[in-house]
Amino acid sequence: YRQGGPVIAVQVENEYGSFNKDKTYMPYLHKALLRRGIVELLLTSDGEKHVLSGHTKGVLAAINLQKLHQDTFNQLHKVQRDKPLLIMEYWVGWFDRWGDKHHVKDAKEVEHAVSEFIKYEISFNVYMFHGGTNFGFMNGATYFGKHSGIVTSYDYDAVLTEAGDYTEKYLKLQKLFQSVSATPLPRVPKLPPKAVYPPVRPSLYLPLWDALSYLNEPVRSRQPVNMENLPINNGSGQSYGLVLYEKSICSGGRLRAHAHDMAQVFLDETMIGILNENNKDLHIPELRE
Incomplete structure (x- = not known):
């Protein structure tokens, strides 16, 4: 950004506090970025209960969360009290694992949470605004006591659907942002056209x-x-x-x-x-x- 580019910040790691197996890892990454000439804002991002184990000195600590509660910023305030509050990921939905039900989050709950962020002047990112699709082997998996593969879709019950359509969450957030914006919001783009493709049968294949x-x-x-x-x-x-x-x-x-x-x-x-x-x-x- 200081050289005219679009990059305004660099995240050192993502949620390493949830693992924290190597105490030297985060300081090493921090120094490695500085040695390579990264001069933009550096930050970390962890769950609200893992800030102490995921943060490293000299960078801005941010948190990921599903909703605000009384103790949301307890750990964050222990590592920094004189910095802006940043929610790196506000989870407006959740990913699905094979065998589980599809996760959904009420649009009114999302609207209320974002209203609170604005009220208390908390910076935030919506995760996900558009989840899209996990192509190839990029779906990944989780391990919380057992292995669970993530489904191909990363719809996430996000602000936009997997196909890019508007949702009730989108319309509510649009109305909310307009109420606090000094200028009119841009016009909403037209929805992309949809098509139904016929089945494809491969005529040749190689075992x-x-x-x-x-x-x-x-x-x-x-x-x-x-x-x-x-x-x-x-x-x-x-x-x-x-x-x-x-x-x-x-x-x-x-x-x-x-x-x-x-x-x-x-x-x-x-x-x-x-x-x-x-x-x-x-x-x-x-x-x-």
Whole structure:
């Protein structure tokens, strides 16, 4: 921003206070950004109960929350009392996990919370204004006692729908912002056109087993290596996706493994079962000649 660009602030990390495994990590990141010439506003963002463990000296601490309550800023005030209040993420909805019900949040509750932010002169970001879609492997997962995959949609019950349509939340916030704005708000854009696409049937495909000969040389190891530690991509491993592990066996028996998050098990190119958090054992049938 100081050089004429659009970047006004840089977040050092996101919610590291929820983990806080390494006390030197946050100060290291802070210094690394400064050494690389980042001179814009630096900040951290943590849940209201994790500010003390996620904040680092010399940066602005911000919080993420679902609603205001009496103790919202207790930890924040312990690390800074002379700085502006910033809610980095005000959650107007929530993401969905496979097997759960779709999360929704009442528009009146959102309107009331934002009214309180304005009343007490608290800066805030709406999360999410538009959630959109988790393409490819970007959906991720959570682990609160058990592994739960996030669904492909990141609609989030956000201010705009996944398709970009206006919601009751949008209209209420628009009316609220207009009531405190010194100038008229911009005109609302027209909604994007919608279309129904016919089913697509692939006429040609290449099975995994036929594709292997066209791929790079396999990594050989006596022990299974998790994808992040594979010696590929200039030592960076693989961040997400699929990995094929192969092992030659001479008899049936039992396969035991703790797979994160799921492993499909094949015997001679035929799937025989799935390993996951709830199923760590699999029967391997006797081999046929």
